[in-house]
Amino acid sequence: MHRTVTELADGRELIYYDSAPGRDRGAKDLRPLDPVVSAPELRRDAATGDWVAIAAHRQSRTYRPAADACPLCPSREGRPSEIPAADYEVAVFENRFPSLSGAAGRCEVVCFTPEHDSGFAALTPERARLVLDAWTDRTAELSARPGTRQVYCFENRGAEIGVTLPHPHGQIYAFTTPAPRTVKHLAAAAAHRAATGRNLFEDLLAEARAAAERVVLAGEHWTAFVPYAARWPYEVHLYPHRRVADLTCLDEAERAEFPGLYLDLLRRFDRLFGLAEPTPYVSAWHQAPTAGGGELALHLELFTVRRAADKLKYLAGTESGMDAFMNDVAPETAARRLREAR
Incomplete structure (x- = not known):
């Protein structure tokens, strides 16, 4: 570069x-x-x-x-x-x-x-x-x-x-x-560490890899999976297998594998609904804060606001008013459909 x-x-x-x-x-x-x-x-x-x-x-x-x-x-x-x-x-x-x-x-x-x-x-x-x-x-x-x-x-x-x-x-x-979602992540990670002695995000990745029905893509260094309690109908998290704090900590092997997996994932989102136009999405890198964020693991969260070819997922009263998400698609079904969207 x-x-x-x-x-x-x-x-x-x-x-x-x-x-x-x-x-x-x-x-x-x-x-x-x-x-x-x-x-x-x-x-x-x-x-x-x-x-x-x-x-x-x-x-x-x-x-x-x-x-x-x-x-x-x-x-x-x-x-x-x-x-x-x-x-x-x-x-x-x-x-x-x-x-x-x-x-x-x-x-x-x-x-x-x-x-x-x-x-x-x-x-x-x-x-x-x-x-x-x-x-x-x-x-x-x-x-x-x-x-x-x-x-x-x-x-x-x-x-x-x-x-x-x-x-x-x-x-x-x-x-x-730190962003509000990061504050929640760190609080959950601290509670998990106190209860188990382990890192929350390492356990989330291990749990997802063990539950093959929620895995969408997997490589030697990265795994893309639908979280167990996904908030969005089609939501995928992409984790490196080695826990690191932020993008600067990735090694060359991880950097080399990322583009192929990520492009594959985005193209599956575009094929998901069989439409001519691209699928709308948010793609977000979650990185640890510069201080006090040692428990947070680098990962990417990708989701679309589309829940069907002709329907959008609107944030209505429960989501917008109370931050209480109601998902219309089972995470296991979302993962299967994304696996099939070759």
Whole structure:
């Protein structure tokens, strides 16, 4: 991997990730951009202990622009974008409309490909590996920033998820406090350690691998399985067999195997409902906090909001109001259907 660091016209950082050195990354951003003015505020909900980001400036962010005005495509003559280069492999830049910035954290956009109508599932294994290397590099750099407590790499895909830019991309958040779901994970892991003397996530992986009916894919270094108490109708967790804290701790064998398994998994999601359009999903890397997160194991959680070809899983009264999920599909059935979606 080769990285080139540069700046956009308003001073935001832009990083090109290339599979090899030698690419010309000297194109300048000539847009007349004003400096980014954002002041997200973190407020703590006293009733739950959760932190909520108040980011009112995001109301004016770009919303589903026409393809010829996409800000994530490479720049063309007369059509400048967030990527000044005429082509790129993988690019990462600071979000112009961040949910978190300054003392509240940092938000970055990860462009997986210059192809506007493509998707992660259409990447080659080599390009998927480059994305993994970019995630890893950003995890290392952001984790070292003062105030960062957790780095979260994720992708939202599909209008049904609420994506406002259809170009294939993900995001990276540097949180200044561990996310609420991570706090729950750590509490459960501490209770499990106290009760059994073992690590919760190692036991969850061992239990899933022993229950073959919930395994979707398995390699030498990774296993993808539907969790026993899945919240979403089609939800898969992907774990490395060796417990590590975050992406920076993966060894070369684990990195080499990941792209093939992950691409296979995404393509199974796309085939699951027999539809022409891609399946909407959220793909989320869960990484340990930079301090006090030793019990949390790196893993990826992937789920779709679609529960049938013509039905979406809406978060209604129980889920939205009480955070009490009701699943319409048995986890064992979901795993079988994903195994069959070859």
